[in-house]
Amino acid sequence: MRVLGVGAGGVGSAAAGIACRRDFFSHYVVADYDLSRATRVVETVADDRFVAARIDASDATAVTKLCREHAITHVLNAVDPRFVMPVFEGAYAAGADYLDMAMSLSHPHPDDPFHKTGVKLGDEQFAAASAWAAKGRLALVGIGVEPGLSDIFAKFAADHLFSRIDEVGVRDGGNLVVEGYEFAPSFSVWTTIEECLNPPVIYERGRGWFTTVPLSEPEIFDFPGGIGPVECVHVEHEEVLLIPRWVDAGRVTFKYGLGREFIEVLQTLHKLGLDRTDPVKVGNASVSPRDVVAAVLPDPATLGDKMTGKTCAGTVVRGLSKDFEPREVYLYHVVDNEWSMREYGAQAVVWQTAVNPIIALELLAEGSWHGSGVLGPEAFDPLPFLDKLREYGSPWEMREQ
Numbered sequence: 001m002r003v004l005g006v007g008a009g010g011v012g013s014a015a016a017g018i019a020c021r022r023d024f025f026s027h028y029v030v031a032d033y034d035l036s037r038a039t040r041v042v043e044t045v046a047d048d049r050f051v052a053a054r055i056d057a058s059d060a061t062a063v064t065k066l067c068r069e070h071a072i073t074h075v076l077n078a079v080d081p082r083f084v085m086p087v088f089e090g091a092y093a094a095g096a097d098y099l100d101m102a103m104s105l106s107h108p109h110p111d112d113p114f115h116k117t118g119v120k121l122g123d124e125q126f127a128a129a130s131a132w133a134a135k136g137r138l139a140l141v142g143i144g145v146e147p148g149l150s151d152i153f154a155k156f157a158a159d160h161l162f163s164r165i166d167e168v169g170v171r172d173g174g175n176l177v178v179e180g181y182e183f184a185p186s187f188s189v190w191t192t193i194e195e196c197l198n199p200p201v202i203y204e205r206g207r208g209w210f211t212t213v214p215l216s217e218p219e220i221f222d223f224p225g226g227i228g229p230v231e232c233v234h235v236e237h238e239e240v241l242l243i244p245r246w247v248d249a250g251r252v253t254f255k256y257g258l259g260r261e262f263i264e265v266l267q268t269l270h271k272l273g274l275d276r277t278d279p280v281k282v283g284n285a286s287v288s289p290r291d292v293v294a295a296v297l298p299d300p301a302t303l304g305d306k307m308t309g310k311t312c313a314g315t316v317v318r319g320l321s322k323d324f325e326p327r328e329v330y331l332y333h334v335v336d337n338e339w340s341m342r343e344y345g346a347q348a349v350v351w352q353t354a355v356n357p358i359i360a361l362e363l364l365a366e367g368s369w370h371g372s373g374v375l376g377p378e379a380f381d382p383l384p385f386l387d388k389l390r391e392y393g394s395p396w397e398m399r400e401q
Contacts (some may be wrong), residue, residue, distance in 0.1 A: 001025040001365045002071055004096070004157055006087050007078035008032035009188070010301030010350035011101065012143075013041045013319040015078060017344050018351075018358045018392070020045040028069050031055035041239035044345075051096035051340025072096050074252040074364070076357055080190050081105055081279075085124055088139065092128070097364070099136055099357050101144030102191065103238050106198060109211070113199045118210050120201065121241050125374050133373035142361060143377050145313045145333070146172055146254075148236035148356040149389075153315035153396075154239075154332035156382040157329040161329060165249040165319040170239045173223045173257020174311035176337060177349065178303050181289065183265055186303060186349040188310070189294045193275045196256065196266050200234035203244045213269075215263050219255065223312045224261075224399055225334035230257035244379035304347030310336045311348045316401065333358070335394065343393070352394075359388045383400045 003025050005012050011134075016030055023128075031053040032038040038052035051070075057079045065085060066076065070140045077084065077100040084104045090100040091193040103122035110118065125141055132139050142148055150170045192351055193248050199211035215233040222229045237254035244252055258266070269275050274293050279286040297346035314332025321327040339350035344351055360377075363369040368384040389396055 002073045003361065004025040004029045004031060004067055004070065004072040004074070005076045005078055006031050006055060006063065008034070008041045009078070009299070011354045012078035012351045013044070013301060014344065014346035014354035015076065015347060015358055016041050016045050016050065018355055019048045019361075020050065020324040022358070022362060024362045025244065026068060027051075029053050029066065029072065029087070031066060033057065034241065058086050060086040060090035060093065065091040066125065067091065067094035067096050071357065074081055074099065074307070074361060076262040076361065078354075080188055081194065082190075088125060088128075088152050092132065092139075095135070095137065098139040099351060100141055100145050101148060101357060103141050103147075103241070105339050106193070106236065108199050108306065114211055114212050114213050117127060117201060117211055120192060120209065121236065121238050129374035134135070134370050136291065138364075138370075138372050139374045140364075141374060142238045143240050143357045143360045144172060144289055144353045147242055148377055149396075150313055150315045150331055151242055152237050152376040152382045152385050153319065154243050154247050154249070155380075156386060157315070157317040157331065161321065161381065162319045162323055163322050164326065165317060166249065167251040167253070167316075167318045168247065168249045169241055169252075169318075170237065170254045170314070171223075171257065171316055172220050172234055172255075172313050173221060173227060173232060174348075175227045175230075175310060176307055176309040176311055179306045179308070181298065181306070183262075184298050184303060186300050186347060187309065190290060191358065193266065193269065193290055195237055196235045196258070197275050198236040199235045200254070201240045202234070202241050203249075204333070209381075211240070215258075216296055217255075220284045221255070221257060222243070223257065224330070224332060224397070225310050225312055226332075227312055228311055231263070232257045233263060242376035245376060298391055300347065300350060303336065304345070305339045307337045307347050309348075310334050311352060313352060318349060318401075330399045331396065332400055333389070333394070333396045340347040355392060355394065357384055363388065386394065
């Protein structure tokens with residue numbers, strides 16, 4: 001296996017740091033628009049299988065060219081979702097398989113955005129499914145932690161724990177604190193704004209996908225691992241678009257444990273128009289307000305040594321057990337920032353995201369997973385993945401609710 005990792009930010013660098021401890025690949029290109037960032041990652045892993053390269057992720061032709069230069073078999077997309085389609089299309093043109101952790105962007109319904117879906121997350125990629133299948137190539141989409149591990153939990157529950165699933169509810173939360181900052185997202189702020197302020201999607205059997213108001217229906221969810229209760233609200237996320245394609249569930253939701261202060265900051269950004277992506281004129285310059293917000297906030301990849309606490313990603317599944325008795329479980333994965341920094345030099349959120357595509361690449365390399373077309377994590381056997389997660393030293397757990 002010969003891997004092209006597009007993006008040398010927090011997740012891209014963490015992925016390289018995880019992969020360098022494994023032997024399933026022979027060559028790994030770390031590519032970024034800023035060559036110095038890619039070079040730093042390669043110098044840090046200190047492994048002859050890794051090389052650095054410059055790439056413009058907005059240019060599909062550039063992706064194809066770099067794939068061909070290095071005889072790449074698998075492209076791992078670790079850049080913002082606005083670049084999904086050029087990287088996806090560039091991998092296809094090069095004849096390489098493809099993995100990402102966030103799917104193609106949505107576009108709200110033009111007339112009724114808080115009730116009806118417009119272009120949904122991943123629609124552009126799924127529209128190309130037959131072409132990928134005809135070529136015998138695999139695009140494994142949404143294989144981060146959420147989406148990704150959360151979807152695998154849903155598939156595991158459907159296969160091994162339940163005879164009927166009434167609801168799948170992904171719940172993400174943590175108690176991470178960044179010393180010295182009033183507001184410092186632990187993940188890409190561009191992506192955070194995108195998923196939190198777009199109309200969230202809900203799925204219901206018989207009704208299909210529909211939308212609601214951003215940051216709505218707050219609930220207090222008690223997270224394990226010593227995290228405790230956190231206020232969770234609806235946000236747009238890929239699981240709701242992926243899980244119903246392969247798991248028969250009565251309802252699917254995603255709620256993010258943002259906490260009241262974080263929610264208020266996002267609401268203020270929206271009120272001021274600072275979440276907009278269309279450029280505005282500032283003097284002689286033309287800039288996107290959201291890019292300005294991202295520029296003034298710290299790079300999440302640099303926050304690890306200032307961060308304390310844990311992050312938890314998990315999936316609540318409710319329905320009937322295999323014995324046809326009412327059952328509700330929370331399948332989850334907790335990462336302690338102290339552990340991830342000590343073991344990998346990566347902060348908890350980016351490490352938890354990055355470990356999953358590396359496991360998926362290893363499963364594909366050894367043949368435990370295989371397929372063609374555009375597929376989500378739910379299309380594969382969850383057991384090899386969950387076993388491999390334990391092997392990587394970061395086990396998952398389950399709580400009866």
